[in-house]
Amino acid sequence: MDNDSFFLVQYRNGKATEIGIQRELSKVASIKLFGLDMFNTTAECIIDSLMKKDNVICNEKDLQLGTEYIFPKIGVRLWRERAFHPKLLKDPLYMEEMQAVLEDEYQYQYFQMVTIIG
Template sequence: MVVLNIEAGRGIGDVKLGMTKEEVIQCILKYEAEYHRPEHMKNYFKNSFKVKYNSEGKVKLIEIPSELKEDFQCMFMNIDVFNTKAEKLVALLDEISKYDRDDTELDTCFTFPELGLILWRPDVLKEEDLEKEWFKELKPSIQEDTKKNLYFSSVAIIPRPSHSEH
């Protein structure tokens, strides 16, 4: 499987912080040309790379969804971010650089400022929840969908404090 590198405070794959909209479009077109598959929706890669720009028209945030794990191994510092359970991923990254413990969305959103990294999931699910009665009472299809919350749903790259753009 092709590796999509997530670089601390720098970028995701070919899309980098500080790029212009035109440069991002060229990167997306390259992904479409190289990795498009018949089962992909129209604009699959355009919709997969969510990009925000600053007032100067330069990229200030790049976010990708976990669905990209079907096409790429999404790696941050040799860790597969979408195939590593959320609790383990947070613990591993917290050893490298502490997450922002003042974040009001703790458990669903973790920001690692010094890494320029944000991890997000819509709801919290822990391994022990799989044995609880409320989980067992769910329909099997709902259980499978709920199990996705053991992992993060998206990862975003932002400038690190020492490299932030104004």
């Protein structure tokens, strides 16, 4: 770990069972899975593409607004701190609550962590 990026490794019984890659690492390395740039492709596109290869487990009923996605057969977990989808811009309550920070919300169209699980 340094000030800009890190790997998160989880061990079980002395063996690495998960390796997570944080978004900042994409500034110095290309992080791709099945040809997709995992940090510069929208979450929606990544989810749609990976769902063709595996079933998804999501923490929300609305797949576009989830924050954690697990693809058990291919061994991938995707995470973002908050969900953002352009459809939220049509919700007047959302627009009222988020007006001051709306520009920052666009970053949540992308994942912040990709973890390979075994």
